[in-house]
Amino acid sequence: MTLKIGVIGTGAIGRDHIRRISRNLSGGLITAVTDVNREAAESAARDYAPEARVFADDRELLAQGDIDAVLIASWGPAHEQSVLAAIEAGKYVFCEKPLATTAEGCRRIMEAEIEHGKRLVQVGFMRRYDSGYVQLKKAIDEGFIGEPLMIRCAHRNPNSAPAYTTDMAITDTLIHEIDVLRWLIRDDYKSVQVSFPRKTVHAPDHLSDPQVVLIETIGGVLITAEIFVNCRYGYDIQCEVVGEEGIVKLPEPASLTFRKEAVRGSAVMMDWKDRFIEAYDREIQDFIDTVSAGREPQGPTAWDGYVAAVTADACVRAQRSGTREDIELGEQPALYEEQAMSRA
Numbered sequence: 001m002t003l004k005i006g007v008i009g010t011g012a013i014g015r016d017h018i019r020r021i022s023r024n025l026s027g028g029l030i031t032a033v034t035d036v037n038r039e040a041a042e043s044a045a046r047d048y049a050p051e052a053r054v055f056a057d058d059r060e061l062l063a064q065g066d067i068d069a070v071l072i073a074s075w076g077p078a079h080e081q082s083v084l085a086a087i088e089a090g091k092y093v094f095c096e097k098p099l100a101t102t103a104e105g106c107r108r109i110m111e112a113e114i115e116h117g118k119r120l121v122q123v124g125f126m127r128r129y130d131s132g133y134v135q136l137k138k139a140i141d142e143g144f145i146g147e148p149l150m151i152r153c154a155h156r157n158p159n160s161a162p163a164y165t166t167d168m169a170i171t172d173t174l175i176h177e178i179d180v181l182r183w184l185i186r187d188d189y190k191s192v193q194v195s196f197p198r199k200t201v202h203a204p205d206h207l208s209d210p211q212v213v214l215i216e217t218i219g220g221v222l223i224t225a226e227i228f229v230n231c232r233y234g235y236d237i238q239c240e241v242v243g244e245e246g247i248v249k250l251p252e253p254a255s256l257t258f259r260k261e262a263v264r265g266s267a268v269m270m271d272w273k274d275r276f277i278e279a280y281d282r283e284i285q286d287f288i289d290t291v292s293a294g295r296e297p298q299g300p301t302a303w304d305g306y307v308a309a310v311t312a313d314a315c316v317r318a319q320r321s322g323t324r325e326d327i328e329l330g331e332q333p334a335l336y337e338e339q340a341m342s343r344a
């Protein structure tokens, strides 16, 4: 079966997902697109999905589009409304992070899914599909380093967009670590604290950059996560897990090594789109294959989106308070239990 997909939001990543579904992946066909910027939707359809009809908005797309599933890649604040409308229409949903910009919004989505009676939603936390993180997880699950004790990680971007703010370092950027680390060590978070080292001259006035987040898990693992979005030199994702018997480290992405003019080196990627290209392909292929077979999506769930939102909220509070902030998740609904911490 070919899965007919409607795309809501055709900016940078929406357009890229349309390209990958049309050109690289199998089993999916983009039949409908919409964007508040109609020209963006028309151009994405023209370039990569000539069969797609362009709709005025998400409601019209859901009501009139010939679709089995939607892929939501609009601005974060618009996600909740589109996800809820898609669930109401009984469509499968692949939603880019964040699932919603508030924990309450994520709760409303879980309630709608529970009411519907089965999981329809997969959240775009693609790092769970990255082969490096998958290797890390396998080593940890097999006890290769014994019990994990500490994690050190870094999320660095060469530069930030003018509208990027201090709390976006958490809600837009650290959110990937927030999701992937709890999946990696099958543990949830207890508290967070944020510290601000000396600010780089390359950050705009309104942005505190870099930041260091200290996260404690319920099991007692201590995580230090650096976010540095004007590091200049590249897009660099680091993760090292220290265990009782040894350490494991996220592999560096494959890159040509060279020796030239008395230098031995290798290039550092500059763009997140390239660094996680395989992971984006895999997560969306998995979504297409699973829901085409009539099964519930097996990637990150609405509960995972909710946990990320609650944790991000605590980090933003910690940025402001300068003290430790506790994390309270409440009970995990039964609908999400069997999948807890699994995939991929």
Ligand code: NAI
Residues within 6 Å of the ligand: 008, 009, 010, 011, 012, 013, 014, 034, 035, 036, 037, 040, 057, 058, 073, 074, 075, 076, 078, 096, 097, 098, 124, 125, 126, 172, 272
């Ligand atoms: P963007 O700003 O390039 O594109 C967003 C698009 O959504 C724009 O074309 C805008 O006109 C459209 N839009 C806004 N509200 C809308 C609505 N109500 N209905 C339809 N279209 C609407 O942003 P970008 O970088 O493509 O990010 C989109 C989403 O994807 C964000 O939530 C972002 O956090 C996420 N993202 C995820 C990444 C990942 O690594 N998984 C990487 C980059 C972005």
Ligand code: ISE
Residues within 6 Å of the ligand: 157, 172, 173, 176, 272
């Ligand atoms: C962006 O929104 C993403 O999701 C990228 O994966 C991330 O690395 C970047 O820092 C975010 O701004």
